[in-house]
Amino acid sequence: MSDTVRNVTRGPRPALPGTQPTQARDIEAMIRVDQAGEFGALRIYEGQLAVLSRTHPGSADVAAIRQMAAQEQKHFDVFDRMIKDRAVRPTALEPVWRAAGFALGAATALMGEKAAMACTVAVEDVIDEHYSRQIERLDRNEPELKATIEKFHADECAHRDEALERGAQQAPGYPLLSAAIRMSCRLASALSERL
Numbered sequence: 684m685s686d687t688v689r690n691v692t693r694g695p696r697p698a699l700p701g702t703q704p705t706q707a708r709d710i711e712a713m714i715r716v717d718q719a720g721e722f723g724a725l726r727i728y729e730g731q732l733a734v735l736s737r738t739h740p741g742s743a744d745v746a747a748i749r750q751m752a753a754q755e756q757k758h759f760d761v762f763d764r765m766i767k768d769r770a771v772r773p774t775a776l777e778p779v780w781r782a783a784g785f786a787l788g789a790a791t792a793l794m795g796e797k798a799a800m801a802c803t804v805a806v807e808d809v810i811d812e813h814y815s816r817q818i819e820r821l822d823r824n825e826p827e828l829k830a831t832i833e834k835f836h837a838d839e840c841a842h843r844d845e846a847l848e849r850g851a852q853q854a855p856g857y858p859l860l861s862a863a864i865r866m867s868c869r870l871a872s873a874l875s876e877r878l
């Protein structure tokens with residue numbers, strides 16, 4: 684027992700039991716879900732553009748969606764880089780989000796431009812809550828990750844504001860559509876943290 688005491692008192696100060704690994708796991712889960720979420724967002728916009736660039740070529744809404752998609756691509760690239768640099772296991776659900784994201788985007792776009800905007804508002808609302816929670820939880824140990832999420836959070840809120848200005852709330856069946864999309868996004872997010 685005296686050996687143990689000597690080791691503990693003379694060695695480097697030990698981490699509180701269980702705090703280090705849990706924190707590392709938390710950060711990994713954050714990066715995993717964020718990379719998955721940005722990928723999903725990108726696929727939603729790709730689905731919307733596949734439909735709207737045919738049904739509404741040259742519309743201002745299509746141009747706006749293109750700009751949002753370009754930002755989602757940048758967000759995704761940053762988290763994808765982090766996944767590789769930090770050797771984080773990516774979500775196993777990538778094929779699901781690839782298909783489901785595109786399908787959600789295409790389906791809402793088939794309902795019309797306003798429904799496509801309603802989809803963006805619902806998705807970005809969930810992402811707003813999600814990134815806000817992460818920003819709150821991140822401490823001084825992860826300044827770069829925190830600054831990245833803060834920047835992306837601002838972009839997502841701007842996407843929501845733009846979609847609202849473009850008449851999202853005038854979409855037919857807005858409350859139901861919005862509630863269904865929010866529920867799906869929360870489920871997707873919870874699954875991607877774990878799987």
Ligand SMILES: [Fe+2]
Pocket residue numbers: 721724754755758759835839
């Ligand atoms: Fe994004």
Ligand SMILES: [Fe+2]
Pocket residue numbers: 724751755807838839842
């Ligand atoms: Fe976004």
